[in-house]
Amino acid sequence: MSDTKTITTVAGLQMSGVNLVHGDGESTVVALADVSLTVEPGEFVAVVGPSGSGKSSLLAVAGGLTRPDTGRVWVGDTDLAVVPSRRLTELRRTQIGFVFQSGNLLPALSAVDQLRLPLALGPVAEPRNPMKLLADVGMTHRAHHRPNKLSGGERQRIGIARALMTRPRLLLVDEPTAALDRSRSQEVVALLAQETHEHGVATVMVTHDHDVLHHCDKVYRMMDGRLDVAID
Numbered sequence: 471m472s473d474t475k476t477i478t479t480v481a482g483l484q485m486s487g488v489n490l491v492h493g494d495g496e497s498t499v500v501a502l503a504d505v506s507l508t509v510e511p512g513e514f515v516a517v518v519g520p521s522g523s524g525k526s527s528l529l530a531v532a533g534g535l536t537r538p539d540t541g542r543v544w545v546g547d548t549d550l551a552v553v554p555s556r557r558l559t560e561l562r563r564t565q566i567g568f569v570f571q572s573g574n575l576l577p578a579l580s581a582v583d584q585l586r587l588p589l590a591l592g593p594v595a596e597p598r599n600p601m602k603l604l605a606d607v608g609m610t611h612r613a614h615h616r617p618n619k620l621s622g623g624e625r626q627r628i629g630i631a632r633a634l635m636t637r638p639r640l641l642l643v644d645e646p647t648a649a650l651d652r653s654r655s656q657e658v659v660a661l662l663a664q665e666t667h668e669h670g671v672a673t674v675m676v677t678h679d680h681d682v683l684h685h686c687d688k689v690y691r692m693m694d695g696r697l698d699v700a701i702d
């Protein structure tokens with residue numbers, strides 16, 4: 471018997487031959503067509519493409535919110551196609567972070583309490599420290615402010631920090647700069663790049679904003695459900 475160990479590296483996200491069709495009968499739409507994508511830990515990937523090309527569908531499948539019709543999706547070493555639904559819920563809570571267009575913060579909670587929220591929903595192995603993470607995203611001075619006292623860029627920083635509290639393996643980011651001006655957009659995407667690289671997260675960001683793509687390690691383009699490398 472050989473004593474050579476097989477070393478396998480586990481990607482943050484691996485999608486292979488994924489197909490997804492919406493609707494049925496005559497009104498079907500191909501949202502994802504044979505999509506394969508690997509995002510390594512610490513890699514920041516952008517997906518651009520016209521409206522309706524399948525970008526949101528890609529995030530929904532990667533995040534275990536929508537099951538593909540065919541193809542495989544792994545988050546770390548977990549195969550989303552076979553994982554029981556209870557474990558999938560757990561995986562989404564602890565290993566996948568979601569960042570939405572405008573932060574999606576709860577109006578009644580202060581900034582620091584928004585960060586504590588993921589820890590209140592169930593056990594987390596090695597959570598980040600909320601006050602330290604607030605400092606990392608440059609928001610210590612707003613710790614006790616509610617969302618209505620924060621700017622759009624500040625809300626987005628809190629949304630990013632909240633998504634990182636559980637040290638997710640995969641971060642899925644949907645149009646993070648949609649509500650921001652040019653310079654706030656640069657700051658927010660630079661923050662995503664920094665967190666991705668420093669904490670070894672695999673990050674997928676859907677965006678229409680071509681001015682922020684220089685922060686990304688790889689850019690993919692979606693067109694009619696197909697995914698191609700646009701810029702390496």
Ligand SMILES: Nc1ncnc2c1ncn2[C@@H]1O[C@H](COP(=O)(O)OP(=O)(O)OP(=O)(O)O)[C@@H](O)[C@H]1O
Pocket residue numbers: 492493499500501519520521522523524525526527528
């Ligand atoms: N639940 C659904 N039922 C039927 N068709 C859908 C559904 N969700 C999306 N689609 C269709 O699937 C295709 C891909 O949609 P998707 O939302 O993934 O595109 P997108 O690139 O994210 O668009 P946008 O940039 O406008 O958000 C579109 O043609 C859309 O109309």
